[in-house]
Amino acid sequence: MSCRAARSPRRSWPPSRSGACCRRRRWSRCPRRCRAPGWCRSTGPAATARSTPCRSTSWSGRSPSSPCSVGCSAWSRCWPCWSRSRCGGGRTRSPGRWCCGWAWGCGRCSAAISSSWARSPGWPPSPGWPAGSPWRAWPCRGSTRCAGSPRVRHCPTRRRSCSPSPPSRSWWCCWRAGSRCVRCAPPGPRSCCVADTVFELDRVGVDYPTPAGTVTGLHDVSLAVPRSGITVFAGPSGSGKSTLLRVLGLFERPARGTLRFDGVDTGALRHAGRRALRREHLGLVFQNPSENLLDYLSVADNLRAAAQAARRGCEPERILEQLGLGGTGEWAVPALSGGQQQRLAFGCALARGSSVILADEPTSQLDEASADLVLDTLRYLAEQDFAVLVASHDDRLVDLGTRIARLRGGRLEGVEQR
């Protein structure tokens, strides 16, 4: 049947078992013989780039229990990956990688493997895929897969160290609890774990071009920041504390070295990926309270706006209660004291669902009583298992830290664990 016969597509429907279907129904220029716009019958290696062996019961007559020929459970939604954008920026098509019709990326289809399919002949689809891998697991592709996705989350049942070794390329991500991504070690498919370190810096350097020449803000800083506790970056003025915090907050790209967030190389991310990570995971609180808040909105609306930016829901009153600001929801921001405003700024980070809170000199503009409020808040956040990173030369903040990284002249002098 030629393509012209598409006028009566249903007459000999469904296509044969060996039929291949094009991905787009409206793909009118199918180079093969079509029975309907977008649907090919032809088989063999010459099948078009966007064609895949037809797997859907309704189209190909296969029984639902037949193993998917490409190892994908999303019926008729997967095809060999060829699109750069879908693959998260990979330049070349990888034979072992599959795309699904979901909008946000490649690799999800391979993820959706039921255990019966994982046992089926023809599985794994690529040599790197572990037979019998956990349901909904896929090779962790680091930067593009995990960080590029707006769905990276810590496992709700996270365990600090379920493997003595740090995450490596051979680890696997799994898909849990709806939208939650975690890292799993392949041998223990259900042993969900995350690394102990949230940031890993390897010889990170930052340069600032100035009319007088290049100023180096950071010189080859190598550091691992733990996932919990309060890490304080201490040092005299100009030592590079704020620069380091900006790098960690993904506001600044280092000129040299590698920065990993949750095992993901942030240097490989494009702007959108970095922004997604920042929005979802990182809450940055600046030293000036007014920089952190929108003063034309009420207190509760600031929290709502923060949550909305991260596409989350929010219960302002609950957060305000947590931070000792109960009953101020309808207040205007300027009606709060400086310390209360800083507390609210931390509340905005909570509303965004940030797991890491970065604060740059949060007490520097506050009197002692207001600074105490901030210290209490930081203590509270650390107790709630947030990773709190603070740049400060306030001695009280330094005393609060569980880990002090001392900087001088842009170099890391040493790290003190308490």
Ligand SMILES: Nc1ncnc2c1ncn2[C@@H]1O[C@H](COP(=O)(O)OP(=O)(O)OP(=O)(O)O)[C@@H](O)[C@H]1O
């Ligand atoms: N935008 C910039 N342009 C040029 N140089 C910069 C810039 N930002 C920072 N620097 C330089 O980088 C170095 C580190 O600055 P940074 O602000 O990180 O120090 P800091 O320890 O946070 O200081 P402070 O405690 O005073 O805020 C300084 O020498 C500074 O002059």
